[in-house]
Amino acid sequence: MLNGPPAQNALAELELSGLHDSLASPVSESMNFLNEIAHRFPDAISLAAGRPFEGFFDLDDVHRYFDTYRRHLTTRLGGDQDAVRRTLLQYGRTKGIIHELIAEHLRVDEGITADPQALVVTVGCQEALFLTLRALRRSDRDAVLAVTPSYVGVHGAASLVDMPVLPVRESSEGIDLDDLVAQLARARAAGLNPRACYVIPDFANPSGIRLSLDVRRRLLRIAAEQDILLLEDNPYGLFGDPAAAGPPTIKSLDDAARVVYLGSFAKTGLPGARVGYVLADQLVPGTDGPLADQLAKIKSMLTVNTSPIAQAVIGGKLLAHGCSLRAANTREIEHYRSNLERVLAGLEARFGDTPGVS
Numbered sequence: 001m002l003n004g005p006p007a008q009n010a011l012a013e014l015e016l017s018g019l020h021d022s023l024a025s026p027v028s029e030s031m032n033f034l035n036e037i038a039h040r041f042p043d044a045i046s047l048a049a050g051r052p053f054e055g056f057f058d059l060d061d062v063h064r065y066f067d068t069y070r071r072h073l074t075t076r077l078g079g080d081q082d083a084v085r086r087t088l089l090q091y092g093r094t095k096g097i098i099h100e101l102i103a104e105h106l107r108v109d110e111g112i113t114a115d116p117q118a119l120v121v122t123v124g125c126q127e128a129l130f131l132t133l134r135a136l137r138r139s140d141r142d143a144v145l146a147v148t149p150s151y152v153g154v155h156g157a158a159s160l161v162d163m164p165v166l167p168v169r170e171s172s173e174g175i176d177l178d179d180l181v182a183q184l185a186r187a188r189a190a191g192l193n194p195r196a197c198y199v200i201p202d203f204a205n206p207s208g209i210r211l212s213l214d215v216r217r218r219l220l221r222i223a224a225e226q227d228i229l230l231l232e233d234n235p236y237g238l239f240g241d242p243a244a245a246g247p248p249t250i251k252s253l254d255d256a257a258r259v260v261y262l263g264s265f266a267k268t269g270l271p272g273a274r275v276g277y278v279l280a281d282q283l284v285p286g287t288d289g290p291l292a293d294q295l296a297k298i299k300s301m302l303t304v305n306t307s308p309i310a311q312a313v314i315g316g317k318l319l320a321h322g323c324s325l326r327a328a329n330t331r332e333i334e335h336y337r338s339n340l341e342r343v344l345a346g347l348e349a350r351f352g353d354t355p356g357v358s
């Protein structure tokens, strides 16, 4: 105990227990921890984080893609250089400037018909997750469900908005749908209001499982019956075997706006650009626009808008490849598939006969 008033230059102290609850959770440390480890040991092969392979990173791409987008914008704006400068360098549209290119990418690569006005370009998928959960969390009763274990980012975003994440059992199919229904009933019996189920249908983090077409259809049916949304997070879907058509995105099967689709350009574009998006085409009665407009209100008070310079780089990459990120990532797909084959062969050689290892 200090006797008398504190010295003039004593630093103020804040108890951790006096700050937001999320800060005391180990989840809040995990993203920093993974980044720190990768920084300290850049040559280590980490299977913990979804960090893209750096061998294809090229600083010249940034300039090339930026210029590609700048030329596109100049044409679109009828050559008005003041408007081009303003669009790229000034505060801008909260929902973003590359929404039409993203809608085209979703059509070309994912079979999703997206109204560009229902898109919000975000600071990575992480911001998209935060905006969505923030909007859905109205009271202490609101909750989100997710397969356990699930990507740490969803736990982190949910804890920032004081929303519990209710666990759903994983199965060999990716998600145990009977358990999902049981968890929904249990949550309601406990007075909770489940709003959504978060899913990573393609190469889930961490399980790597891909949901079958049948499971996707059943998920949509359950979402409709139970009146919840599906939050489809799909950063890895484009890295599937190019020779075999994978199952369609859940969003492309969704004709009732049950799915909020979360996108990231971290793996398919440039991770350092920090650009992602959310497609939120749900109706909000009494307003003129889709849920995306409500998410944009939240964004306007969080990051204001996603850097147009960063969006231009991603926009340029889209333009350079006919808006197909599958086409833009042929080298990456080949590299990751060859790594996968080596890992699987190595695991098979060492653990193939070990009971209990699958």
Ligand SMILES: Cc1ncc(COP(=O)(O)O)c(C=O)c1O
Pocket: 049, 050, 051, 123, 124, 125, 126, 127, 151, 153, 200, 205, 233, 234, 235, 263, 264, 265, 266, 275, 276
């Ligand atoms: C499931 C999942 N979603 C999203 C992301 C990336 O999001 P962001 O665009 O914020 O980098 C990752 C990265 O590891 C991920 O594994």
